[in-house]
Amino acid sequence: xxxxKSLMVTSALAILSGPALADMANEMTIVSxxxxxxxxxxxxxxxxxxxxxxxxTVVWDESSAEAVAKLRxxxxxxxxxxxxxxxxxxxSIRLCDEGLAMEVDxxxxxxxxxxxxxxxDDFGDSIVSDCFIPQIVFSTTVGYRTxxxxxxxxxxxxxxxxxxxxxxxxxRALNKRPLANVEWALLCDGVPKEEIYDVLATxxxxxxxxxxxxxxxxxxxxxxxxxDTPQLLADGEIFMGSTYNGRLFSAIAEQNQPIGMLWDAxxxxxxxxxxxxxxxxxxxxxVMDFLxxxxxxxxxxxxxxxxxxxxxxxxxxxxxxxxxxxxIEMAEHMPTDPANAKNVFVTQYAFWSDYRDDxxxxxxxxxxK
Amino acid sequence: MTDxxxxxxxxxxxxxxxxxxxTPLKRSLARALRMQKIRALLxxxxxxxxxxxxxxxxxxxxxxxxxxxDIVANTLPDTVEELASxxxxxxxxxxxxxxxxxxxxxxxxxxxxxxxxxxxxxxxEQTGISSLFRSTGRNLDDLGKDYQKTLKKIDKSxxxxxxxxxxxxxxxxxxxxxxxxxxxxxxxxxxxxxIISRFWCVIRGIFYKACPTALEDIDLNFTPSAEAAQxxxxxxxxxSDFAVFTVLADGDVVAEEDPWEAVYAAFAQDLNxxxxxxxxxxxxxxxxxxxxxVTENLADLPAPDFKTTFLxxxxxxxxxxxxxxxxxxxPKYTSGYFLNSVDLMKTPEGIDARPENxxxxxxxxxxxxxxxxxxxxxxxxxxxxVAWILANLPARKANLLMILVLLPFWxxxxxxxxxxxxxxxxxxxxxxxxxxxxxxxxxxxxxxINNQFGTIVAMTHILLPFMILxxxxxxxxxxxxxxxxxxxxxxxxWTAFWRVYFPQTVPGxxxxxxxxxxxxxxxxxxxEIVGGTTGTFISNRIAYHISSSLNWGLAAALGTILLGVxxxxxxxxxxxxxxxxxxxx
Numbered sequence: 001x002x003x004x005k006s007l008m009v010t011s012a013l014a015i016l017s018g019p020a021l022a023d024m025a026n027e028m029t030i031v032s033x034x035x036x037x038x039x040x041x042x043x044x045x046x047x048x049x050x051x052x053x054x055x056x057t058v059v060w061d062e063s064s065a066e067a068v069a070k071l072r073x074x075x076x077x078x079x080x081x082x083x084x085x086x087x088x089x090x091x092s093i094r095l096c097d098e099g100l101a102m103e104v105d106x107x108x109x110x111x112x113x114x115x116x117x118x119x120x121d122d123f124g125d126s127i128v129s130d131c132f133i134p135q136i137v138f139s140t141t142v143g144y145r146t147x148x149x150x151x152x153x154x155x156x157x158x159x160x161x162x163x164x165x166x167x168x169x170x171x172r173a174l175n176k177r178p179l180a181n182v183e184w185a186l187l188c189d190g191v192p193k194e195e196i197y198d199v200l201a202t203x204x205x206x207x208x209x210x211x212x213x214x215x216x217x218x219x220x221x222x223x224x225x226x227x228d229t230p231q232l233l234a235d236g237e238i239f240m241g242s243t244y245n246g247r248l249f250s251a252i253a254e255q256n257q258p259i260g261m262l263w264d265a266x267x268x269x270x271x272x273x274x275x276x277x278x279x280x281x282x283x284x285x286x287v288m289d290f291l292x293x294x295x296x297x298x299x300x301x302x303x304x305x306x307x308x309x310x311x312x313x314x315x316x317x318x319x320x321x322x323x324x325x326x327x328i329e330m331a332e333h334m335p336t337d338p339a340n341a342k343n344v345f346v347t348q349y350a351f352w353s354d355y356r357d358d359x360x361x362x363x364x365x366x367x368x369k
Numbered sequence: 370m371t372d373x374x375x376x377x378x379x380x381x382x383x384x385x386x387x388x389x390x391x392t393p394l395k396r397s398l399a400r401a402l403r404m405q406k407i408r409a410l411l412x413x414x415x416x417x418x419x420x421x422x423x424x425x426x427x428x429x430x431x432x433x434x435x436x437x438x439d440i441v442a443n444t445l446p447d448t449v450e451e452l453a454s455x456x457x458x459x460x461x462x463x464x465x466x467x468x469x470x471x472x473x474x475x476x477x478x479x480x481x482x483x484x485x486x487x488x489x490x491x492x493x494e495q496t497g498i499s500s501l502f503r504s505t506g507r508n509l510d511d512l513g514k515d516y517q518k519t520l521k522k523i524d525k526s527x528x529x530x531x532x533x534x535x536x537x538x539x540x541x542x543x544x545x546x547x548x549x550x551x552x553x554x555x556x557x558x559x560x561x562x563x564i565i566s567r568f569w570c571v572i573r574g575i576f577y578k579a580c581p582t583a584l585e586d587i588d589l590n591f592t593p594s595a596e597a598a599q600x601x602x603x604x605x606x607x608x609s610d611f612a613v614f615t616v617l618a619d620g621d622v623v624a625e626e627d628p629w630e631a632v633y634a635a636f637a638q639d640l641n642x643x644x645x646x647x648x649x650x651x652x653x654x655x656x657x658x659x660x661x662x663v664t665e666n667l668a669d670l671p672a673p674d675f676k677t678t679f680l681x682x683x684x685x686x687x688x689x690x691x692x693x694x695x696x697x698x699x700p701k702y703t704s705g706y707f708l709n710s711v712d713l714m715k716t717p718e719g720i721d722a723r724p725e726n727x728x729x730x731x732x733x734x735x736x737x738x739x740x741x742x743x744x745x746x747x748x749x750x751x752x753x754x755v756a757w758i759l760a761n762l763p764a765r766k767a768n769l770l771m772i773l774v775l776l777p778f779w780x781x782x783x784x785x786x787x788x789x790x791x792x793x794x795x796x797x798x799x800x801x802x803x804x805x806x807x808x809x810x811x812x813x814x815x816x817x818i819n820n821q822f823g824t825i826v827a828m829t830h831i832l833l834p835f836m837i838l839x840x841x842x843x844x845x846x847x848x849x850x851x852x853x854x855x856x857x858x859x860x861x862x863w864t865a866f867w868r869v870y871f872p873q874t875v876p877g878x879x880x881x882x883x884x885x886x887x888x889x890x891x892x893x894x895x896x897e898i899v900g901g902t903t904g905t906f907i908s909n910r911i912a913y914h915i916s917s918s919l920n921w922g923l924a925a926a927l928g929t930i931l932l933g934v935x936x937x938x939x940x941x942x943x944x945x946x947x948x949x950x951x952x953x954x
Contacts, residue, residue, distance in 0.1 A: 069916040094919060097485035097503065171795075207726070221819050224897060236796045350500050357918050358496040364910070365729040367902040 024286040026055050031085040034062035036250060040306035041086070041135075043324070045294035052293075056286070067091065071100045071276055080276045083287050089270040092132035093353050101131035101274040102284075109288055111296035113315035122297070126270050126312040128349050133295055134272035134312035136303065139335035139344070140180045141266040143248040144168075144240035145233055147258045159265035159343075160188035162240065163216055170239025173229045174213075176222035178363040179352065180242060180267040183345055185212035187265060197351050206359055210366045222367065233259050245335050249308035253326055253333075263340040269347045270312060310336040435926035438703040441695065443555040444487040445474040449699040457693045457717035468675035468686075469638070472509065473603075476631040477610045479506035481618060483556055493920050494705065494714075495694040501685050508682045512673055513630025516637045519669050524659045533632070534624040536656040537608045539594020546593055549609040553617060554584050561585045589616045591623045600639075600648045607635035634673050640664070641672035693717050706926035730927065733907040738934070740825060740906070741889040745836075747829045748885045749878060752836035756877070759837070760844035771841075778834045786895045789827040793818040793899075819901030827899050828889055835888060836881035843877030880951045883942065887935055907931060 030046070032038040038060065046058055063070055064086050074080045087095065095101035104110075106127065110119035120127065126134035142162060148170060149155050161168050162184060174181050186196050186205065189212040199205035213220075221238060223229055229243035230251040245266065251257045273295070275287055293299065300311035301319035308330060311317060320331050331337055335344075388397040442449050447470035455463045478484040488502030520527035527533075554560065562570070562583040570580035591612045598605040611632055612623045619626075639645055640663065649660045663670070679686040697715050698705060705715050712728040713720050722728075755774065759767050777785060792798050795814040803809040817823055847870065855865040893908040900909070907927060914924035942948070 066916045068919060072919065072921075094489070097489050097499070098919070099482050099486060222902060235794065237794055353503075354492060354497050354500045357493055357920070360913075360918070361727050361729065365727055368729055368732055368905075 023282050024289060025083075025280075025283040026286070027057050027059065028083045028283070028286055028290065029059045029061055029081060031061045031063050031067055031082050033064045033086060036246070036307055037309075038062065040303050040309075043306050044303035045299040048299070049290055049293050068094055068100075071095060072098060074276070075100050075278070080278055082276055083279065083283055084290070085274050085276060086135070086271065087132075087274055089126075089128045089132060089134070089272065089347070090349055090352060090356075092272065092274050093129045093349055095274055096129045096131035097353075100277055102277045102279070103130040104133055104275065106133075109292065111292055113297050113313065115315065117315060119295075122313045122315050124314060125346070126272075128270060131274050132270075132272050133274070133291060134270045135295065135300060136271050136307075136309035137268055137312055137334075137336050138271060138309045139245045139263075139266035139268050140175070140242055141245050141248070141335070142240055142242050142262040142264075143229065143233055143251070143259050144262065145170075145236065145238075145258060146260045148236070148239045155260055156240065156262060157264060159184050159262065161262070162242075163188045163212065165216060165219060168239060171219050171221060171237065172216060173221045173223050173232050173238045173241025173243075175242060176224050176367070178209075178359045179347070179356075180345075181213060182206070182209040182359065182363075183267065184265060185209040188212060193345075197348050200359070201351070201355065206362055210362070214366075230257075230259075233257065245333075246308050249333050253308075253323075253328060263335075263342075265343050265345060266335055266340070267345045267347060268335060268341075271309070272312065304330045304334065308333040310334040431921075431925050432929050432932075433925070434922050435706050435929050436702045436704070437922065438698060438705070439701040440487055440490050441699045442701055443558070444478050444483055445471065445695070445699075446552055446555070448474045448695070452692070452696050452699060455692070455696065457689075457696050460689060462676075462687055462689065463692055465674075465676050467692075468679050471679070472512070472634065472675045473607060473610070473631055475502075475505065476509050476607075476629070477553065477614060478556060479509055480614055480629070481553070481557055489919070491694055491698065493918075493923065494698060495690055497685060498691055498694065501683055501691065505679070505682050505686075510630045512675075512678050513633040516633040516670060516673075517630060519666075520633065520636075520663065523666050523669070524662050526656070526659050527663075528627070530627040531624055532656065532659070533608070533628050534591070536654075536660075537593055537597055537605060537612075538591055539596060539654070540592060541595030542593025542598050542605065542609075545598055545605060546589065546591070546609050546612070549606065550585065550589070550613045550617070553610070553613045557618075559584055584617055587617060589613065589623065591616075594654070596652070596654060600645065600652060601636065603635040603639050603642075604632060607632045637670045637673050640667060640670055706922040707930070709923055710926040710930055730907070730910070733905070733910055734930070734934070737890055737906045737908070737931075740821065740828075740904070741886050743825055744828050744832060744889045745882050745886045747825065748833055748836040749882065751829065752833055752840055752881065753874075753878075756837050756840035756844055759841045760847075761849070774834055774837050777830070782831065782894060783898075785831055786827055786898050789823065789830070789899060790818060793823055793826065818899050819904070821900075821904040823899040823901065824896050824904035827895050828892060831895060832885045832888055835884045839880035839884065840874065840877040843874055843880075847873045875946075876950045879942070879946055883939070883951065886938070890931065890935060 030041075032041060042060075050056055050058065061082065067085050067087050068091050071080075071082070071085065074082070085101075092101060096103070106120040106123065107118045110123075110133065112118055113122040123134055126137065128134075142156075142159065144156055144161075146155060150168070153167060156168055162172060162174075182200060183196055186199055186209050187193060189208060191199050191205075191208075200209065221228075221232060221241075223232075223241070223243070226244045226247050229238075229241040230247045232238045232241060234251060234255070234257050240262075245261070245263075248259060248261050252259050252261070273291065275284070275291075279287065295313075297313055297315045298319060300313050301316040301321070303309070304311055304316075304320040305322065305324040311320065317331075317334075317336065320334065322328060323330055332339065335341065386394040388394050390397070448467060451467040451470045452463060455467060475484055478487070484502050484506045485499075488499040491502075492499035517528070551561075562585070567583075573580060589612055593605050593609055608628060611626075611628050615621045615623050615626050646664050646667070649664050652660065676686075685691055693716075697717065703715075708714055708720060709723075710730050712723045712731050714723050715721075755770075759770055759774070762770065790797070794800070795816065797818075799817065800809065800814045804811050804814065809815060817826070851869055851873070852865050855869040856862070860868065890906075891908050892906060893912055896904055896906045897909050897912075900906070908931075911924045911927050911931075914920040914927070939948075
């Protein structure tokens with residue numbers, strides 16, 4: 001509508017006039033998750049960008065886990081100290097809805113693919129909200145202790161092994177939030193994959209999912225941080241548990257733990273940038289300049305050399321190379337690799353933005369029972 | 370002074386005592402005291418002000434959110450007004466007038482991107498409203514676009530912003546415009562600048578830089594014509610919204626911009642209102658010819674059916690529950706958050722219990738209180754002997770022991786909690802030892818973490834210093850001679866302890882208990898890490914609503930209740946034990 005039109009014109013002007021408008025702030029506060037993921041961002045695009053722009057300094061803030069609440073507080077206080085925030089896709093929708101994140105015109109602000117495909121086509125389905133610039137695809141999947149598989153039994157390869165206590169006895173670790181758990185429960189309770197969200201939208205469907213989870217409830221340790229499951233696996237506390245695929249990769253490839261991965265029915269999700277709404281012009285100009293660089297095809301492919309999360313651009317996939325330190329081919333460790341992605345769920349953001357509070361309330365009440 | 374006293378006694382009259390300067394002594398004394406009090410107040414004023422501004426005010430503001438609910442009335446002002454006459458329990462969807470008000474309310478809200486905020490707010494009460502508002506906001510243009518096309522076919526001028534401006538502007542319509550400006554300011558959560566903030570702006574302008582012009586002071590360069598408003602009321606209203614938004618939000622000039630789609634929808638509605646055609650025929654102002662041309666083509670411009678439009682966009686607009694939710698939550702203040710925090714809910718028929726499978730808060734409140742009491746109790750049991758030993762050892766040894774008490778105090782909370790994880794888990798140190806000793810079978814290891822037990826153990830450990838320190842400082846002041854005296858008078862060890870020593874330590878126990886109990890009732894990190902499902906506190910749920918679901922109203926209500934419970938217990942403690950009996954040293 002009118003507003004977006006004028007926004008487009010101004011951003012087009014900004015790009016046309018380019019360096020002439022070089023009124024850019026030289027300090028940028030980037031918010032991320034810390035740990036290996038932040039390191040991959042540092043190596044893949046922040047350090048290369050700083051090499052090109054030595055006048056810029058980057059301040060990291062490891063607050064992504066509380067980004068939504070903090071951005072809202074900053075917005076209410078009228079003092080936004082962050083320039084660029086890394087959040088999960090679901091949070092970006094919330095931020096966009098609350099008017100806390102800025103809407104981005106993909107084709108105007110981001111680099112096209114090397115073959116000329118426009119940015120919006122190249123990012124494709126990963127653009128889950130107007131405010132969200134995706135970086136990586138990650139998945140929630142299940143890892144298990146290879147040395148704890150009962151003798152004479154095949155190692156698990158099906159998601160429903162989670163619910164099969166006879167064949168695979170032992171404790172499980174699952175997320176203390178309903179996401180992924182309820183989908184898996186319904187799938188293993190015989191609901192066809194394409195009907196899962198229709199079923200989950202009904203009261204009976206939600207009860208059915210909880211009832212299925214109830215069959216293993218006393219064997220489950222509920223995790224609240226992605227690092228919990230690899231730790232529990234390494235300690236031998238659990239036989240199998242869900243977590244993010246990158247966490248399992250580092251436990252397996254970097255720490256050589258006897259852990260196997262399921263990939264079956266992995267829950268694909270995106271992580272990416274949002275720009276806080278209401279940045280002053282000079283800071284916004286710097287952020288846009290950085291984003292144009294940091295989300296191009298090569299940079300996203302480079303990130304995969306440091307962490308086993310897939311690039312969000314289609315054009316980056318063929319460029320994924322070897323791990324920077326371990327020297328293993330990374331393509332086969334990507335959640336989007338065809339061999340891994342035979343059976344996937346893509347998180348239904350629209351569904352979850354509606355049902356998250358409702359199902360979470362029921363889920364927590366059920367947990368406390 | 371002596372003279373003065375002498376004077377009065379000499380005269381034999383029992384007059385008031387006078388000070389040296391002749392004023393009555395009482396008044397003089399009062400003045401001196403008052404001066405002292407003011408001086409004391411001035412001395413603590415910086416701290417008082419600091420605490421007030423940085424601590425009390427934010428807390429009060431946060432707690433206020435537990436009843437605040439003006440977002441519905443601010444975002445959908447006309448809809449709320451129309452809905453007042455709708456009976457939520459009738460089982461029928463609201464009338465066309467409500468849908469019509471909703472269309473124009475939602476249109477400007479969608480332009481200002483405020484509609485999704487409201488969607489999020491209402492989604493806390495009724496699942497599905499969030500995406501309903503989001504998708505509706507995207508599709509509101511379509512209705513007006515059709516009319517726009519038809520009008521353009523009749524005459525090109527209808528697609529021209531300048532023509533519309535000429536048609537709409539004139540004299541006498543200030544009131545209409547100002548009411549729409551006020552509505553827009555409410556929509557984006559801005560109130561007109563108060564005298565205080567205007568004064569502040571003047572000061573700021575002198576010393577720093579001027580405030581931006583207040584929204585209510587910006588010249589819109591547009592005055593609706595009273596004649597047009599009388600002839601085409603809905604159109605002028607929609608155009609005023611458009612004008613306000615164009616200037617205040619986009620910073621553009623009204624005359625140069627093409628009106629948005631809602632104006633066309635409003636125009637079509639006006640045209641089909643009874644009497645409009647006659648009014649147009651007797652109208653002689655700008656756009657007369659174009660208006661007459663339109664009246665001849667009325668068949669192409671049927672009245673908009675707002676209800677059908679909404680139902681086409683999303684059939685959920687026909688769901689009674691959604692409308693009931695909007696109506697229930699339309700007042701500016703709501704008890705809804707508080708009801709939610711005690712597992713109740715608002716329905717059209719009144720207050721009702723929440724469905725069984727959603728009840729959680731009362732349980733968590735009870736659990737929080739119970740576990741805090743247990744933790745306080747175990748801290749007393751474990752801390753008392755330690756404090757006694759500390760108080761009765763020679764100073765050198767006591768200091769060494771004191772360091773041992775304080776050492777964990779200086780270690781990070783997260784580290785201590787994680788250490789307990791390693792100790793207590795099934796493959797952990799304690800279980801390994803028990804299995805090695807043969808006390809527990811390998812296949813039957815104890816479950817000591819991710820449950821209530823784990824939380825109680827870890828929190829008792831973490832809070833123990835808060836219990837030991839006040840007990841220790843009280844015990845230190847008890848002379849050992851008392852015990853000896855008791856025994857020399859024939860008391861047994863137990864009687865001497867229970868009748869003589871223990872009563873004197875009660876103030877220490879009281880202080881420690883209050884500290885530990887109040888700290889543990891609001892504890893968050895430790896239960897989150899080691900609490901599993903049965904050992905989490907209400908604070909974990911508050912944290913979820915603050916940082917994850919963004920339902921700050923509910924979080925504020927839960928927090929207010931928690932604060933109320935603490936104050937109530939404090940009051941009860943004061944009544945039963947007496948707060949004067951609490952000693953920290």
